[in-house]
Amino acid sequence: MYRIVAKKELAPAVKSLTIDAPLVAKNARPGQFIIVRIDEKGERIPLTIAGLDVQQGTITTIFLEVGKTTEQLGRLNEGDAISDLAGPLGNPTEIKNYGRVVCVGGGVGVAPLYLVAKALKDAGNEVISIIGARTKELLIFEDEMQQASDELYIATDDGSKGHHGFVTDVLQELIAKQKIDRVLAVGPTVMMRAVAKVTKNHNIKTVVSLNPLMVDGTGMCGACRVTVGGETKFTCVDGPEFDAHLVDFEELMNRQRTYITEEKVALERCGRCRH
């Protein structure tokens, strides 16, 4: 069992759990993820490592409640435990001094981006970050990103804070102003696709962190397969980060929809068991 040592609510339906997992914390690097299973009947779901404390032996993960498992996870409290947690999985982000790097985070994707931005800054990069959300209340990790970046821009879909519009609008302005050596984007697939489109026109190397459906997370099932540069890759072992300009985003989004009907059934059932 893996004990929850701290819980925070960062925004409506966005929660942070800090979990006791010393073995995972010891070898984890920015960009890697874990697979959790809440109980005996639970599904295995992947979540990015958004924080780690090697001394305490804990890792932190931040998630948006979108369905049965994440809602159930959100109902757990400090002192509760989950039955399974495996990691760190996937390849860490490649951290080098690239020069001027733009980190783009959308929604709950901002949380895992923070560790990456910090590591990039520590490696000597000039880090410019753009974070976005649908509305002000859903913005998370603003202070943390402020600290990890030389400049921080905010965009909200409804204009309640920062730029009124998408993160890609801000990205376009930045590109027009100065030379950018690399872009990293973590967030909803549509956002990552939009970022890839913008940077492709300017030939800026762009890395995205993909989130297909997964089961084992260790390269055994192929549920997480994506087409990158015309070749099939397994996100859990070959990724999760890939060259954005080579990813087949349409295919990824199609595959993410595989279980839409079943997910509704599971969520409704879970809603019922709450009362």
Place this chain on the structure above:
Amino acid sequence: MPSLKKQPMSEQEVDKRIHNFDEVALGYTPEQAITEAKRCLQCTKPSCTQGCPVGIEIPAFIKHIADEDFDGAIKVIKKKNNLPAICGRVCPYENQCEKFCVLGKKGEPAGIGRLERFVADYERKKGARIPEKAGASGKRVAVVGSGPAGLTVAADLAKLGHDVVIYEALHESGGVLMYGIPEFRLPKEVVRAEIEYVKQLGVDIQTNVVIGKTISIDELREEFDAIFIGTGAGLPHFMNIPGENLCGIYSANEFLIRTNLMRAYKFPEYDTPIKVGKRVAVIGAGNVAMDSARVALRLGAEEVRIVYRRSEKEMPARAEETAHAKEEGIKFEFLTNPIRMAGENGWVKQLECIRMKLGEPDESGRRKPIPIEGSEFALDVDTVVVAIGQKPNPLIAKMTKGLRITEKGAVWIDENGKTSMEGVFAGGDITTGTATVIEAMGAGKKAARAIHEYVSR
């Protein structure tokens, strides 16, 4: 004069069993077991034993059954085999022990596998006993992977007094026994009970630990006196044809992991879903393909087809499994090779195939299939399972410098199961590619002897 035929074993009726995941073969009653045991000639120079990779003293255990001493029988088996209820169910004994039985010359061989299953089940229902163990040696051994290879190494070394820790990547131990082979062939309750026995020998099983990620082989080497790698052949092959990443197309591994390990057949009681349409095509014709086809049927498919590029004669599946599949109504498209998967709204809709004919034998000795030009046709499908084989799991190889890997991606070992790294041994599917449970266990036994020698030197 003993009967020429084996005692038949009763089975769940076909029209019932295709709607449930309960075990198909029901096992012998004590009377049937005794009758079958009495068929054995108790040869003074038994030929059957050379066919058992773990070296069970076959006539001795059968003699105990004939004498109605089932406790004595299981004791003989457990001297060599720690997982008899599993072997008695899935061992391809027709190619192993029973192939060498003298009774097989004139009639059917002795039902060694069925008898093994009978006594193992007898003991499990009674509650397994723990054999004596050697005193603590003070040596520590890490075993990576909890499939049949890893479980065998661990149990044998624990009996010799060593302190053994198994690290398993998944949340449940057992390897293919747990995630691959379906409930109706190998009930998970049986697997769990045999793993429980290994634990009772003193083996510590740590699940959710991915070696190479959570802990590296080098870190293990600092902490342990020896290491065994038994990580299996878990990397699924795909066809690499257009359309293969449409929704509704599964690797056999995903299809079986969802069903067996995650219990998707009990969705929504269990959270993991699986989606099976009316028309299912399973590509391939080995045990894994038969399992996938029979699972698809039980998940509600109306029509399930095996699509295989060679003919019935070349099918790698066990004859018994093919027979079960046929009885259950699985259809077979032999000499047929998929060339493209076509979809509608992102879902697979058609499997485009070409007919094949057999040419000259290839390096495997089987006649090579060649496409017949102009014979393309399409099967209407809404689910496809790709079951054309698995490669050795590449994770540890990728993360461990200095470990010699063969051209086929397997971990290289010498005749004693030693890898190219000092103190690191390996065995099972990770060194051979997909083989059998009993071969993995045989490799585990061999490695356990080598590890014992190595740590006791």
